[in-house]
Amino acid sequence: MARHLYPCPLRWSDMDAFGHVNNVVFLRYLEEARIDFMFRLAPGDGSPSFAGGSVVARHEIDYLRPLVHRHAPVTVESWVTKLGAASLTIAYEIKDADLVYVRASTVVVPYNLLEGRPRRITAEEKLFLQEYMEQEPAAA
Numbered sequence: 001m002a003r004h005l006y007p008c009p010l011r012w013s014d015m016d017a018f019g020h021v022n023n024v025v026f027l028r029y030l031e032e033a034r035i036d037f038m039f040r041l042a043p044g045d046g047s048p049s050f051a052g053g054s055v056v057a058r059h060e061i062d063y064l065r066p067l068v069h070r071h072a073p074v075t076v077e078s079w080v081t082k083l084g085a086a087s088l089t090i091a092y093e094i095k096d097a098d099l100v101y102v103r104a105s106t107v108v109v110p111y112n113l114l115e116g117r118p119r120r121i122t123a124e125e126k127l128f129l130q131e132y133m134e135q136e137p138a139a140a
Contacts, residue, residue, distance in 0.1 A: 001134045006033035007073040020066035026102050027059065030092055033076035034106060049125045057087065058107040067101045074101065080132045086110065086120050088129060
C-alpha cells in the first residue's frame with residue numbers, strides 16, 4: 001500500500017487573527033493534495049481518467065493541534081479507505097515528521113460534467129486507486 005505525499009506550502013494569508021492557520025484553509029490544503037493525487041498522478045499520459053470531473057459529497061476533519069506559519073511546507077499524506085462503484089473515500093493526514101495537525105477524509109463522487117450526473121469509477125481508475133488502498137483501523 002502506498003500513500004500519496006504532497007508538500008503543501010503555507011502562505012502568510014493562511015493565518016487568522018489568532019496567529020495560526022485558519023480551519024477553513026485546511027480544506028484548501030486537502031483540495032490541493034487531492035487534485036495532485038487524482039489528476040497529476042492519473043494513469044498514463046493522455047489518459048481520460050478523472051478528467052470528466054468529480055464532486056465532493058462529504059468532508060470530515062479532526063483538528064488535532066494548531067499550525068502556525070513557517071517557511072517549510074507541511075506534508076499532506078493521502079490514501080484511499082473505501083472504493084465503491086461510484087464513489088471513493090480519501091483519508092488524509094496533514095503533518096510534519098513527528099506531529100499530526102489534522103486527520104480528515106473526503107467522499108468523492110466521479111461526475112460526468114457533460115451529462116450533469118454522477119458516473120461509475122472506470123476499471124482504469126479503480127486499478128490506480130487500489131494501489132493506494134488502506135483500510136481504516138477498527139474503532140477501539
